[in-house]
Amino acid sequence: MIRSITRPKPEQEIDRLLEGLGRVFIIGCGTCTTLTRTGGENEVREMRNHLTKKGKMITGDAVLPVACDNMAVLALKDYADQIRLADVLLIMSCAFGVQTIARQGKKIVVPAVDTLFIGKETSVGLFDEICTQCGTCIIGETGGICPVTSCHKGLVNGPCGGTKNGKCEIDPARDCAWTLIYNRLKDLGRLDAMRKYQKPRNHQGEPMPGKWMVGGR
Amino acid sequence: MVSAFKKALQSGKFVVTSEVGPPKGTTLDKLKHHVELLRDKVDALNVTDHQSSVMRYPSLGGALLVKELGGEPILQMTCRDRNRIALQSDLLFAHSRDIHNVLCLTGDSVILGDHKEAKGVFDLDSSQLLATIRLLEKGKDLGGNALEGSVSFCAGAVVTPEADPLEPQLIKFEKKVEAGAEFIQTQAVYDLDNFKKFMDYARQFPVKVLAGIILLTSAAMARFMNKNVSGVRVPQELIDEMASAPKGRALEKGIQIAGRMIRRLREEGMCDGVHIMAIGKEEVVPEIMSAAGLL
Numbered sequence: 001m002i003r004s005i006t007r008p009k010p011e012q013e014i015d016r017l018l019e020g021l022g023r024v025f026i027i028g029c030g031t032c033t034t035l036t037r038t039g040g041e042n043e044v045r046e047m048r049n050h051l052t053k054k055g056k057m058i059t060g061d062a063v064l065p066v067a068c069d070n071m072a073v074l075a076l077k078d079y080a081d082q083i084r085l086a087d088v089l090l091i092m093s094c095a096f097g098v099q100t101i102a103r104q105g106k107k108i109v110v111p112a113v114d115t116l117f118i119g120k121e122t123s124v125g126l127f128d129e130i131c132t133q134c135g136t137c138i139i140g141e142t143g144g145i146c147p148v149t150s151c152h153k154g155l156v157n158g159p160c161g162g163t164k165n166g167k168c169e170i171d172p173a174r175d176c177a178w179t180l181i182y183n184r185l186k187d188l189g190r191l192d193a194m195r196k197y198q199k200p201r202n203h204q205g206e207p208m209p210g211k212w213m214v215g216g217r
Numbered sequence: 218m219v220s221a222f223k224k225a226l227q228s229g230k231f232v233v234t235s236e237v238g239p240p241k242g243t244t245l246d247k248l249k250h251h252v253e254l255l256r257d258k259v260d261a262l263n264v265t266d267h268q269s270s271v272m273r274y275p276s277l278g279g280a281l282l283v284k285e286l287g288g289e290p291i292l293q294m295t296c297r298d299r300n301r302i303a304l305q306s307d308l309l310f311a312h313s314r315d316i317h318n319v320l321c322l323t324g325d326s327v328i329l330g331d332h333k334e335a336k337g338v339f340d341l342d343s344s345q346l347l348a349t350i351r352l353l354e355k356g357k358d359l360g361g362n363a364l365e366g367s368v369s370f371c372a373g374a375v376v377t378p379e380a381d382p383l384e385p386q387l388i389k390f391e392k393k394v395e396a397g398a399e400f401i402q403t404q405a406v407y408d409l410d411n412f413k414k415f416m417d418y419a420r421q422f423p424v425k426v427l428a429g430i431i432l433l434t435s436a437a438m439a440r441f442m443n444k445n446v447s448g449v450r451v452p453q454e455l456i457d458e459m460a461s462a463p464k465g466r467a468l469e470k471g472i473q474i475a476g477r478m479i480r481r482l483r484e485e486g487m488c489d490g491v492h493i494m495a496i497g498k499e500e501v502v503p504e505i506m507s508a509a510g511l512l
Contacts, residue, residue: 152326153339158389160323160343161377161404164447170328182385194388197396200301200345200359 002120004032004068004094005127006039006113015054017110018088023057025079025086026112027101029067029093036127038113039063039092047092047112059085067097073104083107135205141193143184148201150177156198220317221289222261223371226400226425231483232490233511234291234402234427235502236263237283239274248279249286251499256288258503258512261318263402263492266293270330277307280316291373292316295324300340301349301359308353312368320373320402321346321393344389347372347396373400377448378415379408387418394422402492404448405431407455409481416487425489428482432495432505433471436460472501476508483509 018024026044033039041063048058060082064072076083083089088108091098095115102109119127132149138156139146148154152170159178162169166179185191225232237251255262264279276293283290292311294304311319323343327335341349349359356367374393380386390401406412406428419426431449433439436459439451455474462470479491495502506512
């Protein structure tokens with residue numbers, strides 16, 4: 001299953017964002033940030049204790065089942081009084097949840113986490129970015145591995161000179177995507193696919209910001 | 218328009234190129250000095266393009282300077298900092314100012330440089346940049362539009378003969394040749410027996426290969442490269458040889474080793490020339506050439 005992957009913002013940044021906002025209502029998410037342990041019940045409780053020590057008044061908190069669902073705002077109705085008292089909603093969900101709540105509420109929202117990528121859990125507790133939703137999918141020619149996403153430089157014609165022992169030049173903990181693609185295509189007897197010249201990519205496959213309606217456009 | 222460098226490549230002589238790096242800032246004295254020192258000794262001088270992703274004076278500016286000082290520049294162009302519009306535009310400019318040699322590189326990650334939060338562009342890759350040059354030469358741009366006045370370049374690329382794994386790198390090499398690379402300057406090589414094997418393979422293709430020679434300045438520098446620089450492998454016996462140099466004489470030893478390697482490459486006719494990189498020690502390039510019997 002895909003998940004929105006988040007990382008807690010540095011303490012100083014949250015302090016800065018909450019400057020002059022003394023009354024805080026904290027919102028967590030029961031889906032992705034619970035799984036990544038960045039905004040579930042435990043983290044919301046820790047944040048509450050932490051901010052209380054810093055002199056903030058916590059008017060209340062809630063962990064919504066799915067913060068990015070449009071129903072989230074209905075769930076918050078139960079906390080209407082506590083929210084009314086608050087100067088700010090500190091939201092420990094990914095930016096999808098933050099924006100869902102911001103769009104429908106009338107309160108300043110502050111995200112407590114940075115949203116990193118839409119990831120897939122590739123082993124227990126490890127998430128990898130494997131698709132950046134570019135709109136021009138080429139994995140039919142790369143053994144089902146996306147170089148646009150998995151190669152740090154998004155190269156589509158093979159590796160750069162930065163491969164070291166099959167790892168990426170920016171981090172020996174990251175695989176070189178083109179080593180993975182090469183190994184996969186070799187196993188499949190399809191190295192010819194790697195020899196094919198790929199034209200410059202269309203970076204406007206779906207111009208940002210993407211928009212789509214059921215039934216196409 | 219056939220550049221002097223292209224003529225040298227076609228002449229069958231053992232071609233020698235070296236490189237100069239533009240400064241961080243606008244004080245060009247040192248760059249000028251290096252160009253003046255080397256312009257008559259080598260067939261062409263590469264001008265690096267924000268090497269290691271460190272922001273500097275532009276390679277295009279440096280290449281113009283080489284030209285003004287009577288040298289033969291090879292303009293290095295990476296795909297890291299410019300999209301296809303800017304790259305094509307710079308190629309038009311280079312041609313118009315009589316710069317006709319280009320080395321096409323993907324470019325290091327910005328994360329390795331001194332502006333770590335910058336956006337890495339990589340709109341094109343090195344093989345696509347080569348193909349773009351060949352397209353512009355036909356009077357068309359990547360948008361499919363006709364040019365008023367086209368370009369002409371001797372275009373080259375890089376290969377890493379010590380890459381691990383090697384085969385993906387060789388596939389990319391072949392794609393670069395197919396895309397239009399006329400010459401290759403390799404990443405540094407030190408194990409010449411291994412390089413010979415690479416050349417036995419590379420010889421099948423219609424491309425001139427200049428072996429990359431990076432001057433060793435100390436045993437510690439050799440160990441550092443082995444640990445940190447992708448695609449560079451200094452064999453233990455060379456590290457030991459560097460370490461055996463008396464105190465204060467390591468550079469001399471490095472010059473000897475580089476000279477010896479170049480001499481062997483040339484005498485055995487292993488490749489078409491060398492590209493000497495003396496990173497920060499450009500002053501001693503003539504000494505390396507003397508040690509190799511080239512001066």
